[in-house]
Amino acid sequence: MKLIDFIFPPRCPLCGTVTTEKDKTFPLCENCFDLQEKEKFDKITDVADYLPQNKDFYCAYKYNGVLRKAVIKYKFEGEIWMAKPFSVFIIKAIEVYGGFEDIDYLTYVPVSKKRLAERGYDQTFEIVKEISKCKGIPVIKCLLKDNKMGDNASGNKNRHTRVSERRYFFIGNKSEIKNKNVLLIDDILTTGSTIVECTELLLENGAMSVSAAVLASGRKDF
Numbered sequence: 130m131k132l133i134d135f136i137f138p139p140r141c142p143l144c145g146t147v148t149t150e151k152d153k154t155f156p157l158c159e160n161c162f163d164l165q166e167k168e169k170f171d172k173i174t175d176v177a178d179y180l181p182q183n184k185d186f187y188c189a190y191k192y193n194g195v196l197r198k199a200v201i202k203y204k205f206e207g208e209i210w211m212a213k214p215f216s217v218f219i220i221k222a223i224e225v226y227g228g229f230e231d232i233d234y235l236t237y238v239p240v241s242k243k244r245l246a247e248r249g250y251d252q253t254f255e256i257v258k259e260i261s262k263c264k265g266i267p268v269i270k271c272l273l274k275d276n277k278m279g280d281n282a283s284g285n286k287n288r289h290t291r292v293s294e295r296r297y298f299f300i301g302n303k304s305e306i307k308n309k310n311v312l313l314i315d316d317i318l319t320t321g322s323t324i325v326e327c328t329e330l331l332l333e334n335g336a337m338s339v340s341a342a343v344l345a346s347g348r349k350d351f
């Protein structure tokens with residue numbers, strides 16, 4: 130088999146089986162589709178308790194099992210092709226409950242420049258580029274992650290402490306997001322503190338509304 134034949138057919142991101150975009154289970158193979166139905170995220174009714182400033186919140190799956198293994202491969206083993214199928218998970222989750230009609234811009238939670246240099250790609254940006262291509266909505270890069278701060282610094286701290294320990298900064302053009310509806314995308318939701326912090330930044334800098342979407346949630350309580 131030529132390399133090009135090997136690369137181009139779409140594959141199920143969870144098991145590697147070749148699929149086609151015509152399959153109703155796409156991007157999953159039939160087997161993984163059936164398994165993932167049990168891991169689907171139900172409509173979240175009380176998410177306002179956790180993400181009070183987000184207009185809407187979308188999440189495709191629970192972060193466990195084979196999906197978790199696939200995400201780890203995607204993030205740490207250079208399996209960048211998974212960005213496309215993962216983008217379809219997020220698109221489908223949004224289209225079930227909301228849709229893209231009101232969204233002016235996509236943006237995302239970035240990795241730090243240090244991590245980007247180590248890894249060679251920003252896993253969430255790769256997914257967001259695919260969503261942008263599919264839905265025709267522009268991506269703006271307007272958030273920067275501080276190199277020095279850890280990934281889970283502020284989960285249990287109060288807002289006052291958090292503000293003094295900000296991990297993200299707004300580096301965009303305020304006039305670009307002024308009065309716009311922004312969809313903020315992250316790969317995995319753990320505590321939710323990252324979404325809260327980045328949403329605050331976008332609103333402080335003029336966005337009219339911020340909805341959030343993630344591939345999967347590791348929270349057990351909603």
Ligand SMILES: [Zn+2]
Pocket residue numbers: 141142143144145146157158159160161162
């Ligand atoms: Zn599969």
